[in-house]
Amino acid sequence: MARGRAWKFGDDITTDHIIPGRYYHLRSYPEKLAEHAMEDADPDFVKKVKKGDFIVGGKNFGMGSSREHAPMVIKLNGISAVIAKSFARIFYRNAINVGLPVLIADTDPIETGDELDVDFRTGKIRIINKDVELQAKPLPDVMIRILEDGGLVEHIRKHGDIVVE
Secondary structure, three states, X not given: OEEXXXXXXXXXXXXHHHOXXXXXXXXXXXXXXXXXXXXXXXXXXXXXXXOOOEEEOOOOEOEOOOOOHHXXXXXXXXXXXXXXXXXXXXXXXXXXXXXXXEEEOOOOOOOOOOEEEEEOOOOEEEEHHHOXXXXXXXXXXXXXXXXXXXOHHHHHHHHOOOOOO
């Protein structure tokens, strides 16, 4: 479960929107890199976002490069999850790998500033201030376990392999 405010972006948000390539030289300094998250989509994003908030997108969120830095900087900014209509496959996989929950849902009813309550196991998304409930595709148990362990590397360190029960 997670609760926070929504920060909504549109369709086709690229990895360059998430972390502009001009900051690639900071890749060895994740906290410095994270200071530039979503800068080209919203220059003040990192100043406004609070721990527990959500990024909400449209179709094809995270398209572009295969850099794991994109979901990593989102997570480092305290984002609880990214909710979008669809994701670029490599972004989706990288998000789970770094321990960032991603949910697929119809995001049309969500607006920036809405207060969300999200249950990752059931996929229920409640827009608290509108008293509206949406249904996302629930995350499979194996993904929940990977996320609970902090990402794929930590999961493998803990269990020695992908545990699918």
